[in-house]
Amino acid sequence: MLKDIIRKELLDTISSLKFVFTFLLCTVMILLSIYIGINNYRSDLKEYQASVALNRSNLESQPSYQALAGLGVKISKPPQVLSTLVTGIQNAVGRVASVKESYDPELVDSKYSTSPIFSVFGDLDLEFIVRIVLSLLAILFTYDAICGEKESGTLKMSLANSLPRDRLIIGKAVGSFISLLIPLMVPLLLGLLILSLYPDINLGREEWSRIGLLVLLFLLYISVFFSLGIFVSTLSTRSSVSILILLIAWVTFVTLVPKAAVIASGQIYPVPSVHEITAQKDAFQQEIQGNVQKEVRDWVHTNSPKPGEDPKAWQEKFTKYLEDSQQEASRKIDEKNAALESEFQARRQRQDLIAMNLSRISPASALMYASMSLSGTGINEHIRFLNSIKNYKPVWTKWANSKRMRTLLLRKEQPKPDLSDMPRHTFTPESFSQSARRAIPDFTIMLVLIILFIAGAYVAFLKYDVR
């Protein structure tokens, strides 16, 4: 019996205009988004390789270690291969960081800032298509599941047979879910196939497991709207009312809640602006430099060359003192900058966390965060990359300084820098299990919503007036 209901529902949907249309729309959108993703990734990769090579040749062409230490080394952030599916915040955050003495490394030159056109016109990735388009389609597939049949009078006819209500609703749900899966999965699998065929896109086993979880996430997300559709359809007696309620719920979930959450977190937990932080840094730097000047004056006053002292020796002593005090000052400034910066970052991260948790009420936000975690294009991976650069800075400056010191005293021609023993920056991306663990809350939220809606639909249908 159940099989017959599923079959009937499936055939019903597949032969409808709605299905044909959905299939076409999904195919075009999904393939287009993956194609655009691949294109963007390849151009990002090219840009990344070019900037690494440029940095390398810049370092190699430096005449001395002195110049090398002054120039510093530039670390570029490699593009994530899964940004082909989920762009995340990649375009909004910086891609290059300078590492040199007395300079707090920071990732700058985001795609948005180098060419504002990128931020004004949004991007189209698979996650966006799923979040906006497929959720809307899920609603369109289910809004009249029950109340539509009631309106056309077929519901009471079906139930006049010896057919339990629970079986009817399960059969209908399963049947239309399968018919929704076809327009989603066929182009998606095709898109993934295309992705795997591109020669310069390397997908290892870990990437494939991430993609697997992403697909599961997309399915869960669509199921949330699907089950919500059935639930609302069993609550209302007219399909026009049902679609209206569903669309308003959709607008709220997809466009309003994420916006409201960011706004609310800004009000709940305000963060000082970058300008305030910069002003604080500048003020501290000025204060320290002022102190240094005063101390130097005092030093000269108290240590003025005694009569009969060799002026050359005094000069050396003075240079030594100047170097030491300058080093001490820049250490202090570094420390203060790092402290200010880390406090600022911590506050900002806390604000982000509040916004994230608030907006998770909406499955659309849960989808966004989980997919960014899984594809490594979220804020978390960005911070990890920045931290790896911060850890690299002392290693590199130590190397550069030791080289510089050793060659500084050479009277003859300065040697050209030898980069063979230069410490390299390394970054290990977050492991799959860690990313998956971070996505667990989002998966749980979606599962809970699905269970709630299905249970609600079930109970409401048992009490439904089918006449």
Place this chain on the structure above:
Amino acid sequence: MLFHIILRELRSNILSLRMLLALVLALTVFGLGTLVFVANYKIDRKEIEHSSQQEIERMKAAAAESVSSLANWGFNQDFGPRSNSFISNSREDNLPVRFMYDSFKVDRFFVWPGRNPLSDSCQPLDWMFIVSIIISFSVLLLAYDTVSGEKEARTLALSLSNPVSRGLVLFGKYVSVILSTILVLVPGMALSLLIILSSGRIAITRGTLAETGLFLAAAILFVACITAFGILTSVLTHRANVSLVAALSLWLLFVVVVPNTALYWAQKLFPIERMENVMQRINMERENLEKGMPEGWRKNSASLVENYAKLENEFLASEMKVRRDWYNQMFSQYERTRLITALSPIAIFEYLCEAAVGGGYLRFRKNWLDMNSFQLQFLEFVKAADAKDPESPHAFSPNSWGISGKPVDFSDVLIFQEKAPSIQERFSHAGLYLLILFFYTTAAFALSFVLFVRYDVR
């Protein structure tokens, strides 16, 4: 007759559930959006005033030091939030709002630094967003079943059995949807203005009211266009749920597909040079110019200042030529991409709002041009100050010591003032978009009319 049809339709719309829901939703978002605007505006304003004050202080310091410092130091000009951005922020969060200039050049612009990358993706809840996304959605919901729904309910045949022309019936339905939407829109806008008035932080001037009027006019045109598309989906099919699918996919096309693929087309069709290449070209030109100088010129102390100034001026001219070309490429890429997005009435509405409030790209372009002509005045001013000093070598060039070392009185120094775009500038900015929108509206409505005349109403 038309009046009766409109009245009847309007009455049935107003009493419907969707109208009530749309009204509640609109009032909520208008209220929420404005509350947030009021809270944020003060903070943003303070920040911008602080940074502008710092720049003034730097300028004072430069003037007190010397003409040379004033000419060379390089200052930032920030463009703060507009007090009318509750109407439309026009993506100013993503556009450059800081220019860097000195007396020789305006060479760089910046997007506001240090924004939260998470909130970057989210536009503020301004009137423009509410109308272009939420109201357009509700308009389609009101319009999709005006014809096919009545056919299903069998009232269409009844109406048309009276002596009324089909065109009149269709037009009556069309006007009534627009009027119902205005009934949702106006209370929302009024609520928003009330919140701003009662906050006492932002003055509502006559100019703001005029801009509100312009916005309302743009919104009505936009609603008329979307309604025409909604009615078109309704006369295309005989069943309301198919009309619904068509209407929603049209909405998706306008809101999602067209704006979000524009960037892809922009990169494919109008590619521009990368920043790194431009910088490399500038450096190469510099090297060439330096090679072109006479042998051993640095050692010839008699004409060193003049030669140095000559070289610096050549550097400046060559760099500015490359930069200007690049910026013009960038602007033209942006403008052409906007023309592609004009396929979507929602994008057009955004550009109309930009013109109504004098913000967004219109403001950026105006400020950029104004800044460039201001720089010329500033240069003249500095040159005049230099000319007054008999001890100066008068070898005027960037980074040189050929400019007077005497201080300048700060009260004479020119300071840039932002001017809002004039009415003519706004209209000429909006003109093309208005035409396109008008074309879409008439085309969609004419097509609906043709289809409705042949519609099987039974």
